[in-house]
Amino acid sequence: MLELERLYERIIQRTNINLRELGFGINPDEVQNLISLSQIIKFYAYYGITTQHPIDFQFKNSNLSGSYFLGKCKVTNSLLYKSDIRGDELKKKGDIFIYKNFTIPIKNNESIDIQDSMLIKTLVHNFSHDPETPEQFLIKDTVSLHCANIHGSTSRGCYLEPFATVDLTAMRDCVIGAFSYIQTGEINRMNIKPGTIWVRDPDSFNFLYRHPAKKLAEYINFQHDKLPTGKLIDFVVTRKEDFQVVFETINKAQTVSIPSSASLDRYAVTKSETRICENVMVAQRAYLQNVWLGKGANVQENCYIINSRLERYNVTAHGAKIVEADLGEGVFVGFNSFLRGQPNEQSSSRLTIGKGSIIMPHTIIDISDQLHIPDNSLVWGLIKNKKELETNSIPIKEVEKNVNGFSKGDLFFEGDGAAFIKAFKDRIQHILEANGAFYDGKNNKGHAQKNQNMSFNTIQPYSEGDYKGLYPTITIQP
Amino acid sequence: MNQTIKALMVPISEYATVNKDATLFEAVLALEKAQEKYDQTKFQHRAVLVLDKNNKVVGKLSQLNVLRALELESKKIDKIEEISQFCFGAKYIANQLEQSRVKGTSLKEICSKPSKIKVEKFMKQPEEYQYIEEETSLEVAIYQLLTGPYLSLLVVRKGEVVGVLRLTDVFLTVVQAMKENESTNKEKKG
Numbered sequence: 001m002l003e004l005e006r007l008y009e010r011i012i013q014r015t016n017i018n019l020r021e022l023g024f025g026i027n028p029d030e031v032q033n034l035i036s037l038s039q040i041i042k043f044y045a046y047y048g049i050t051t052q053h054p055i056d057f058q059f060k061n062s063n064l065s066g067s068y069f070l071g072k073c074k075v076t077n078s079l080l081y082k083s084d085i086r087g088d089e090l091k092k093k094g095d096i097f098i099y100k101n102f103t104i105p106i107k108n109n110e111s112i113d114i115q116d117s118m119l120i121k122t123l124v125h126n127f128s129h130d131p132e133t134p135e136q137f138l139i140k141d142t143v144s145l146h147c148a149n150i151h152g153s154t155s156r157g158c159y160l161e162p163f164a165t166v167d168l169t170a171m172r173d174c175v176i177g178a179f180s181y182i183q184t185g186e187i188n189r190m191n192i193k194p195g196t197i198w199v200r201d202p203d204s205f206n207f208l209y210r211h212p213a214k215k216l217a218e219y220i221n222f223q224h225d226k227l228p229t230g231k232l233i234d235f236v237v238t239r240k241e242d243f244q245v246v247f248e249t250i251n252k253a254q255t256v257s258i259p260s261s262a263s264l265d266r267y268a269v270t271k272s273e274t275r276i277c278e279n280v281m282v283a284q285r286a287y288l289q290n291v292w293l294g295k296g297a298n299v300q301e302n303c304y305i306i307n308s309r310l311e312r313y314n315v316t317a318h319g320a321k322i323v324e325a326d327l328g329e330g331v332f333v334g335f336n337s338f339l340r341g342q343p344n345e346q347s348s349s350r351l352t353i354g355k356g357s358i359i360m361p362h363t364i365i366d367i368s369d370q371l372h373i374p375d376n377s378l379v380w381g382l383i384k385n386k387k388e389l390e391t392n393s394i395p396i397k398e399v400e401k402n403v404n405g406f407s408k409g410d411l412f413f414e415g416d417g418a419a420f421i422k423a424f425k426d427r428i429q430h431i432l433e434a435n436g437a438f439y440d441g442k443n444n445k446g447h448a449q450k451n452q453n454m455s456f457n458t459i460q461p462y463s464e465g466d467y468k469g470l471y472p473t474i475t476i477q478p
Numbered sequence: 479m480n481q482t483i484k485a486l487m488v489p490i491s492e493y494a495t496v497n498k499d500a501t502l503f504e505a506v507l508a509l510e511k512a513q514e515k516y517d518q519t520k521f522q523h524r525a526v527l528v529l530d531k532n533n534k535v536v537g538k539l540s541q542l543n544v545l546r547a548l549e550l551e552s553k554k555i556d557k558i559e560e561i562s563q564f565c566f567g568a569k570y571i572a573n574q575l576e577q578s579r580v581k582g583t584s585l586k587e588i589c590s591k592p593s594k595i596k597v598e599k600f601m602k603q604p605e606e607y608q609y610i611e612e613e614t615s616l617e618v619a620i621y622q623l624l625t626g627p628y629l630s631l632l633v634v635r636k637g638e639v640v641g642v643l644r645l646t647d648v649f650l651t652v653v654q655a656m657k658e659n660e661s662t663n664k665e666k667k668g
Contacts, residue, residue: 190563198564208564210557405570407577412572414560 004037004469006062008079010035011118014141018157018392020174022191026143026159030225033121034145036201040065040081041297041469043247044458047073047476052450053088054109054210063461063469066212066247067266068284072111072375079118083302084284087112088447089434091134099131099472110135113141117142119150121299123161123318126152129185130170146228147236147302148176149318149403161194162228163220163319165335178222179211179232194222197362197380201423204448205415209360209380212410216382220337231366232338235321239287239304242269256288259440261447266456277312279458281435281448294329307343311356315431317361324350334361341367353377358396358424367391378421391417396421481616486651487633487641490535490596491574492516496597498536499554505539525630528601528641535632535639537601547592547600552644609634610643616651617642 013029043066045374047057056072057418067080071087091097110366112129113136122144127135129152141149144160153166161178171187177194183201192198195211196407219229227233246269256270259278264270267284274291281298281377282288291305294312299305304321311329315323320333324341331353333339336342341351351367353359354375365371371386373379378399381392391409402417423443432438436446461471493606494512496505505526513522528537556573610619610631622631623645633641 184565204566206564206566208561209568221548405573406572410569412556412566412574414566423594 001037001041001468002256002466003061004041004079004467006063007077007470008037008064008118009140010077011079011116011143013155013161014116015118015143018141019175021173022175022189024159024175026189027224031118031143033225035081035471037421040079041064041461042461043082044070045080045471046456046458047174048451049455050451050455053090055476055478056109056111059471060126061473062471064459064471065439065461065469072109072452074111078114078115080114080122080469081118081120083113083119083122083235084124085114085136086283086301086436087125088223089125089453090127090137097130097131097134099134102131103129104134108135108136110137110389112137113139115140117144119144119148120182121146122148122150125301126149126168128152128154129168130172141212145222146233147319147336151318151335163232163336163362165319167335167361170402175193178228179216179362183361190247190365194220194364199361199420199421203416203422204419205359205417206405207411207413207415207420209411211362211364211382216364219366219382235304236337239269241286242271243285252288261436261441261449263452265451266454270405276346279437279439279446279448280433281446281451283447284292294434296432298431298435298437311355313432315428315436317431324349327353328355328357329355330428331359334363334426335361337363337365339365342373353379356396358421358428381409383417432434481651482613483610483616483619483633483643484612486616486647487612488523488647489641490527490639493642494523494647495529496526498530498541498596498601500528500597500645501594502539502544502597502600505597506544506593521644521650522605525642527642528597537603539597539601541628543600547595551631566606568654570627574580602630602659608632609639611635612640616648620648620652623648 012026016025018329040063045064047069053071057069060076062075062078064080066082068084072088073085073087089406091106093109095105096108112124127149139155141157142155145161148160149165152168152290154170157173159341160176163179164176165181166176169181169182169184169187173189174187175191177192179194180192180196184198195216197209199207209344220228220232222228229328256274258276260262262276262280265284268282268286270288270431272290274288276293277295279296280293283301286299286302287304289306292309294311297310297314297400299316300318302319303316306323308322308325310327313330314327315332317335319336321337324343326337339351340347349368349370352370353373356376357373358378360380363380366384376396377393378396379393382390383392399417400421405414417476429441434446436448438444439449460471494509509526524541526539527535528539530536542575555578558571562571574637594664607626608628608631610633611624612633630644632639633643
């Protein structure tokens with residue numbers, strides 16, 4: 001394992017060099033407490049084969065254990081543990097990338113390019129929104145920890161703590177605190193505290209909410225030398241074994257009947273009664289237990305939906321969890337949100353969310369009494385009861401009317417409310433389209449239709465010697 | 479320009495000073511007293527130097543630091559001030575501050591609590607670039623004022639603060655030099 005150890009130390013050092021000006025340093029011994037090298041050599045890696053996306057994988061001097069690759073991906077001098085590198089939304093040769101006033105022609109198929117980085121249980125998805133590297137989705141000198149999302153965001157010299165999400169943002173030399181969500185287009189040399197939700201368009205609006213530190217620690221608490229703890233971690237860990245069964249089974253029989261226009265990934269968990277309607281897309285590492293998914297709903301990676309009903313055109317973004325809840329038509333639940341009602345038997349305390357509502361990324365709703373969120377609400381923050389819902393929600397219409405900004409509870413909003421809501425609604429529409437929610441049997445194909453009939457190949461590392469744990473250099477092309 | 483700053487600085491003995499255990503109110507009284515004593519033909523002091531028990535300068539309390547002390551009463555205000563790092567506009571932040579104030583509170587009421595708090599809480603510790611040797615030329619001092627965020631510099635001799643070089647005094651010296659130059663030119667033409 002000598003070479004693996006060298007690689008590990010090199011990655012930590014490179015990240016530390018980038019973060020030195022923030023006065024931030026990762027202690028290699030502390031990170032070893034989070035993920036031991038002896039653990040990460042145990043699992044095979046796998047990649048998807050489909051005619052719908054370019055097959056172009058290059059792996060060099062890296063450990064890839066338990067990780068999944070789709071589309072054009074290149075991994076060099078990196079450690080990836082149980083991460084999803086999903087390149088099914090990368091730009092393709094001939095596409096036009098619009099960035100503000102620039103119309104950028106794409107000359108080559110875009111590639112996810114991971115260099116000198118360590119990604120632990122991290123999702124990488126979407127396409128690079130950095131206009132400076134339109135054909136390269138670059139992640140370099142970066143360490144990201146458990147359940148982080150790097151979504152359409154290039155990253156150089158960054159450290160993402162557990163459950164952090166960086167979305168559509170080019171980041172450089174930043175620390176992103178646990179359970180923070182950043183979508184600002186660009187971010188440089190910032191040390192973001194845990195629980196910061198920051199969505200900004202420099203030309204239109206600025207949304208900022210920060211979770212109260214003590215209350216957030218109940219759900220996700222991260223000290224640099226220990227594994228993250230809290231209710232979110234407990235929730236995931238208690239369902240870990242269900243995934244082990246899925247990953248250990250080579251020929252898995254489909255347990256749920258699905259329409260021909262829908263897709264249920266072979267690496268998703270399905271338990272109890274689950275009903276999947278037309279044009280539904282369920283991604284790998286999703287967890288469904290006693291669920292009703294209406295037409296065109298999509299459930300993305302690392303989502304857990306339990307004892308819940310989602311009406312048509314729901315979007316459950318990466319890492320969101322929905323338990324004992326009923327969601328109306330067209331509800332958007334943002335990244336890593338945790339929405340938990342209680343079973344009917346316990347004082348009828350289910351969570352209901354009215355149609356057209358937007359649950360902001362990284363929202364926590366954890367109730368012990370029944371809670372109803374009215375139609376077309378914007379919801380954020382940490383909510384445990386009706387009173388906290390009043391402080392942490394607002395009718396979407398009110399936001400749209402606002403032209404200068406407002407504050408409510410710990411939320412600060414500046415700018416054009418209508419532009420903010422439009423940006424979200426456009427994004428939701430794009431997600432539905434990309435996932436094939438509007439497929440009519442002929443037109444509007446998306447992931448639900450394109451990702452069907454995918455084959456998977458597995459690859460393995462050296463099992464002994466100095467290179468133990470490292471994968472040999474591998475190039476896979478059609 | 480071969481003039482040093484030694485002649486321009488305000489000696490520390492003429493400057494307002496307080497011990498770090500003093501309250502904010504005692505500090506502003508010390509400032510008032512120093513202003514009364516100071517030569518009325520010169521610009522008044524705008525800050526108080528804070529000393530430790532060995533009379534070493536450990537901080538500086540400016541007029542802005544005193545005003546900022548009044549803001550500390552509200553947790554909401556702390557949060558509003560913190561958001562400036564997230565690219566919110568000055569106008570938006572000002573509006574939020576205005577809205578967060580307790581309506582009908584008099585200035586006396588706002589001052590009552592902070593004035594009893596120790597000055598150490600509100601002072602700013604001097605930064606490395608805020609110090610200047612007393613034998614430094616005026617030219618270098620002007621450069622240091624131009625490139626830093628400070629309106630005054632702490633003048634040191636053998637590591638001890640011996641005075642304060644204020645922007646106003648440097649400015650007056652420059653104005654005086656301009657006048658002398660003009661008058662010399664007129665004499666030559668005449």
